[in-house]
Amino acid sequence: MTAAVQEALELGTVESHLHPEGSFDVDAHEVPKGREEIWRFTPLKRLKGIHDSAPFADGATKVEVEAAAGVSVETVAADDAVRGTSGLVPTDRVSARAWAASTGATVVRIPTDTVIEGATVIRHHGTGSETAGAGHAVIVAEKFAKATVVLVFEGSAVVADNIEIVVEDGADLTVVSVQDWADDAVHLSTQHAKVGRDANLKHVSVSFGGDVVRHDFTAEYAGPGGSVEALGLYFADAGQHIEHRLFVDHTAPKTKSNVVYKGALQGEKAHAVWIGNVLIRKEAEGIETYEENRNLILTDGAWADSVPNLEIETGEIEGAGHASAIGRFDDEQLFYLQSRGIAETEAKRLVVHGFFNDLIRQIGVPELEEKLTSTVEAELAKNINTLITKDNV
Amino acid sequence: MSTLEIKDLTVSVETEDGPKEILKGVTLTINSGETHAIMGPNGSGKSTLAYSIAGHPKYTITGGTVTLDGEDVLEMSVDERAKAGLFLAMQYPVEVPGVSVANFLRTAKTALTGEAPKLRTWVKDVNGAMDKMHLDPTFSQRSVNEGFSGGEKKRHEIAQLDILDPAFALLDEIDSGLDIDALKVVSDGINDFRARDGKSVLLITHYTRILRYIKPDHVHVFVAGRIAESGGPDLAEELEASGYERFTSAAV
Ligand SMILES: Nc1ncnc2c1ncn2[C@@H]1O[C@H](COP(=O)(O)OP(=O)(O)OP(=O)(O)O)[C@@H](O)[C@H]1O
Ligand SMILES: [Mg+2]
Numbered sequence: 160m161t162a163a164v165q166e167a168l169e170l171g172t173v174e175s176h177l178h179p180e181g182s183f184d185v186d187a188h189e190v191p192k193g194r195e196e197i198w199r200f201t202p203l204k205r206l207k208g209i210h211d212s213a214p215f216a217d218g219a220t221k222v223e224v225e226a227a228a229g230v231s232v233e234t235v236a237a238d239d240a241v242r243g244t245s246g247l248v249p250t251d252r253v254s255a256r257a258w259a260a261s262t263g264a265t266v267v268r269i270p271t272d273t274v275i276e277g278a279t280v281i282r283h284h285g286t287g288s289e290t291a292g293a294g295h296a297v298i299v300a301e302k303f304a305k306a307t308v309v310l311v312f313e314g315s316a317v318v319a320d321n322i323e324i325v326v327e328d329g330a331d332l333t334v335v336s337v338q339d340w341a342d343d344a345v346h347l348s349t350q351h352a353k354v355g356r357d358a359n360l361k362h363v364s365v366s367f368g369g370d371v372v373r374h375d376f377t378a379e380y381a382g383p384g385g386s387v388e389a390l391g392l393y394f395a396d397a398g399q400h401i402e403h404r405l406f407v408d409h410t411a412p413k414t415k416s417n418v419v420y421k422g423a424l425q426g427e428k429a430h431a432v433w434i435g436n437v438l439i440r441k442e443a444e445g446i447e448t449y450e451e452n453r454n455l456i457l458t459d460g461a462w463a464d465s466v467p468n469l470e471i472e473t474g475e476i477e478g479a480g481h482a483s484a485i486g487r488f489d490d491e492q493l494f495y496l497q498s499r500g501i502a503e504t505e506a507k508r509l510v511v512h513g514f515f516n517d518l519i520r521q522i523g524v525p526e527l528e529e530k531l532t533s534t535v536e537a538e539l540a541k542n543i544n545t546l547i548t549k550d551n552v
Numbered sequence: 553m554s555t556l557e558i559k560d561l562t563v564s565v566e567t568e569d570g571p572k573e574i575l576k577g578v579t580l581t582i583n584s585g586e587t588h589a590i591m592g593p594n595g596s597g598k599s600t601l602a603y604s605i606a607g608h609p610k611y612t613i614t615g616g617t618v619t620l621d622g623e624d625v626l627e628m629s630v631d632e633r634a635k636a637g638l639f640l641a642m643q644y645p646v647e648v649p650g651v652s653v654a655n656f657l658r659t660a661k662t663a664l665t666g667e668a669p670k671l672r673t674w675v676k677d678v679n680g681a682m683d684k685m686h687l688d689p690t691f692s693q694r695s696v697n698e699g700f701s702g703g704e705k706k707r708h709e710i711a712q713l714d715i716l717d718p719a720f721a722l723l724d725e726i727d728s729g730l731d732i733d734a735l736k737v738v739s740d741g742i743n744d745f746r747a748r749d750g751k752s753v754l755l756i757t758h759y760t761r762i763l764r765y766i767k768p769d770h771v772h773v774f775v776a777g778r779i780a781e782s783g784g785p786d787l788a789e790e791l792e793a794s795g796y797e798r799f800t801s802a803a804v
Contacts, residue, residue, distance in 0.1 A: 495646035499660035500634035513650025
């Protein structure tokens with residue numbers, strides 16, 4: 160057992176909020192007031208009422224699909240049996256409301272035994288933030304299939320959605336969700352994955368734009384040997400609230416999870432929240448888990464909350480650990496670069512790119528790499544002259 | 553051509569109990585083409601001197617001057633000092649995760665010369681410099697100093713010295729942590745640099761062994777924040793034979 164596990168065990172009993180009762184009934188979920196554990200970081204006032212009773216209407220986003228050859232993408236009715244196959248049961252009011260309000264679902268299916276070249280991209284273009292939209296998507300990688308699916312969200316919109324991910328036995332699926340919203344967008348997304356025996360899921364969340372972006376990603380395992388890699392990259396600007404809540408539920412033995420989220424924050428009242436929950440159930444012997452969240456605060460006035468939480472019900476595990484950090488530029492790194500003639504702002508740019516580079520490489524979707532690097536660059540350009548170091552805090 | 557002149561330099565660091573004076577008046581002139589060795593016991597302030605010249609924000613200059621060909625170095629930002637010709641090889645080179653050596657070197661070279669290096673010769677130059685330091689070409693793709701062994705970090709510093717080609721090299725304990733083979737490789741690198749026209753070197757070391765390979769023109773014994781004695785190469789030989797005791801007891 161690693162030291163981290165020892166430490167987590169010694170923390171004693173944490174009050175568990177990791178496995179709440181879910182319900183499809185909207186009224187079973189009270190309207191959040193802000194003090195609830197799962198809502199305490201979220202600025203409810205800025206949610207345009209979607210956590211309460213604001214009506215949903217169709218057409219909040221225009222959807223464009225670029226399906227890779229061999230992948231089927233279709234729209235099914237809301238009562239189609241495919242909904243719910245990931246095991247998703249809403250555990251909060253927004254998810255339950257989105258479930259009830261959805262008039263259909265987009266189903267992406269990768270057939271058994273097929274390896275798909277290139278990414279399937281589903282682009283959601285927001286058409287305005289006056290009315291809210293509810294969405295539902297189900298991504299199914301059938302047995303031994305291999306594919307990459309990219310969801311892109313852009314423009315102005317208020318959206319609540321449920322995204323289900325089913326990775327059948329032996330399949331290998333990458334799902335990337337890119338939130339490149341306009342400044343006024345509100346997006347609350349519940350993404351739930353069920354990972355089959357010996358299957359791999361790489362789930363990537365990238366958030367740049369939007370007023371409030373909150374993503375809840377949860378994963379459970381349908382059999383032993385499954386693996387989940389959850390990667391996240393975010394850049395919070397002035398006034399932006401970007402929240403990621405992750406929950407990996409190790410429900411089967413010999414499963415793996417690796418969670419790495421990295422974010423940079425800049426500008427007055429830029430706020431990032433990361434909650435990383437991992438539950439290792441009694442039956443989940445021999446599992447391995449690691450979760451990490453790093454925040455780089457680039458300017459004054461920005462802040463981050465980072466809460467890793469490991470709950471362990473069996474000691475029979477391979478390894479478990481977590482790391483969480485909120486820091487500013489490292490003076491030694493900047494000095495080293497500057498002492499080679501690199502100007503301060505350039506040195507800072509290098510360090511930020513370096514901070515994200517490993518992660519961008521791990522995403523492993525070539526179509527995205529360049530775009531992500533240039534978006535990081537564009538974000539940096541906004542504040543490059545006011546970036547702070549530890550020194551002038 | 554460059555002359556580095558350090559006059560009555562006093563430097564302090566912030567500690568929990570307020571500022572602590574570390575350099576207590578250092579005066580030293582290094583002319584173009586000269587190699588000076590500064591030798592001193594642990595904690596005497598050798599690194600402080602090197603970092604202060606290079607402009608590390610941790611150190612506060614409380615008095616004295618540092619000029620390079622008459623230009624006030626202390627007024628310059630860290631990168632301006634590098635552009636003026638100073639290079640500091642660090643005792644503990646810093647890791648910069650996610651920034652490749654290739655990108656780092658190219659960015660530095662571009663900053664120093666004001667134009668991007670010519671692609672055709674650049675890759676060859678970098679590979680050549682790495683090869684001379686017995687670092688294989690894959691190092692270019694690795695993150696700066698990340699996961700490098702102690703010796704690899706030092707050899708990487710000298711590869712940088714070769715590529716960035718400053719006028720003035722401050723080498724802070726470049727010999728520490730090197731085995732005898734690596735010490736030879738690093739010394740060869742430094743001697744190659746010295747063989748170039750008008751290059752100056754300030755070699756800071758704790759031990760005399762590197763002076764078997766690099767012959768200094770001047771040797772200074774550094775004790776308790778100041779130069780206790782200066783002399784020729786024979787001073788190093790005395791230190792080799794009898795250690796720092798004569799100087800440290802005098803300083804107390
Ligand atoms: N932040 C600090 N607080 C207190 N003392 C400090 C601080 N930073 C440096 N010093 C002290 O300054 C003195 C000089 O340090 P410096 O690193 O310059 O010595 P050095 O001669 O390079 O030693 P070495 O041979 O070990 O490299 C040491 O006594 C060190 O403890
Ligand atoms: Mg030192």
